[in-house]
Amino acid sequence: MKFPRPKRILLYIILILFAFAFILPFWTCITTSLKTKHDVIYTVPVEPPASPTLEPWTEALDIMGKPLLNSLIFTLFATIFSCFIGSINGYVLSKIRFKGSDMIFLFFSIGIFIPYQTVLIPLLLTMSRLGLYNRIEGLILAHTAYGIPICTLLFRNFYREIPDSLIMAAKTDGAGTWTIYRRILLPLSSAPFVVAGVLQFTSIWNDFLFGLVLARGSEALPASVALANLKGTTTAFWNVQMAGALWYALPVTIVFLILGKYLIRGYMAGAVKG
């Protein structure tokens, strides 16, 4: 057996230290979430619980149950809507050239860089006038609209790689614009759908600002805002907060576990042809 070179060993030591630093908060989160109130006070956070309990988990779920459901609903709908609209936009902007299409694409691209904060007041006014304030539909609409630019960019770049001859062949075969999208492009789009889907799901799920501004009370409250509310005003129940954070992280983790390998494939699809 060959001994690794000293440089290699040093590299591994540094990497392990980094990994440790990354894992530590997550580990603390888990240990704390399994502790009783007493344990939280009398043990060091990184220590495993002396008498493990699931009580903080059920307690957190009691408070976060409805907000988690709210978040799940609007995140799913907004993700699906923004991906489909982005995909149709991408198709039109890459395969059907018309006067001003480049200009429209430029506007879409600018949309990606508009910070959330700048649109808050007009967004709030629009939503309340539409009667969508404090409603899940309002959150779906806001997140869909905000997700369209990045989805459009993603799909347009993907569709540009699809040869024009495929579209031309479909046209001479007799397929119209919509049939070409449905029968040719859509079945070929699984990679960008996974990439855009994961991107949208995580960014909408993690959003705090829109949720804070567009919802109040419990009807439409998103989980991100509910989690922040867990911190309380006078005393901090660290165990419940940590359990709530873990509940909150669960859906995104599941999405990554299921779609992770497709995601890497999707990223690669643009880079390596063939």
Next chain:
Amino acid sequence: MVNVVIKNLTKKFGEVIAVKNLDLEIKEKEFFILLGPSGCGKSTALLCIAGLLKPDEGEIWLDNELVTAPEHDVYVPPQEREVAMVFQDYALYPHMTVFQNIAFPLEVRKKSKNDIEKRVEETAELLGIAHLQDRKPKQLSGGQRQRVALGRAIVREPKIFLMDEPLANLDAKLRVRMRVELKKLHQKLGTTTVYVTHDQVEAMSIGDRVAVLKDGDLQQVGTPKELYDTPENIFVAGFIGSPAMNMLEGNLVEKNETLMIDLGVSMFELPTRMKEKIMETKASKVILGFRPEHITLTKKYQNNAIEAKVDMLELIGREIHVHLTTRECPLVAITTSTEDVKVGENVWMTLDEEKIHIFDGNTGEALI
């Protein structure tokens, strides 16, 4: 059966004129070739016929129906034209099986399931791909993909086939075989076909008539034999035939009642039948063109022969290509024996006077 008429077709891409005032008439059942080097506008013309590109000017008539006329706001979309197209990259739908690919044009046209199955079956049988029906395009060889692309075009029984360099991506051997099959298929189906290629051998071997294009300009239209025997200008003369026609520049001189070309190293006497016609054109600088197979090489001087130095011999099996130079101008001659020819030595070329071509040195147009 259908004919295609193109009148005064012009297509620009920004400042670049891809096709310039093109006039063509393609007859019923004809296998018509658009031939030219890359960038000559042949594919653009084809896409205009298909309706996939809108020209800037001109008219296109398919089967006596006006389908494109930008000046009169006439434009029939490709979906409604009875044309089928085969692309260079085959453009097979990658997510569909061979069966689904061939069935696609029928499905889009809402044919009944039984009808679709029957027709796809027949087409696959005709092209010898019946056993591949469940495969995806990825799992097929180049030649098989080519057949599927043909199948997708044939299955809907269009009035016209448009083919854009369909054999360009195949290897040389397969290309020759598919060429023959395409021609046979055309004889069997009798569908009017417009075929784009940059390969003059392909054009000559399968075309009923060939149109030669250069920089968007139509150079000449004719049967392969007409193009080969009587090219109208030096571009067609040089483009058609392999190895290409030899060309030597010279000045016309009249001496003792005979017309000659002063080639610098030697004088070439023109046959008397040409004299009157050439004199009429008042040209002074001319180009003498002669094909490699119309040269006889001898060691001894013959009457009216041109001297040249032998550079290289290429043994192509049945025949020998002799590379020569005269006055630093490279020439090729085809012979069957190397008896009189040795590399580095001088030989005399005697030309078949019946087969020579004379072009105007300034315009490049044929004088006779």
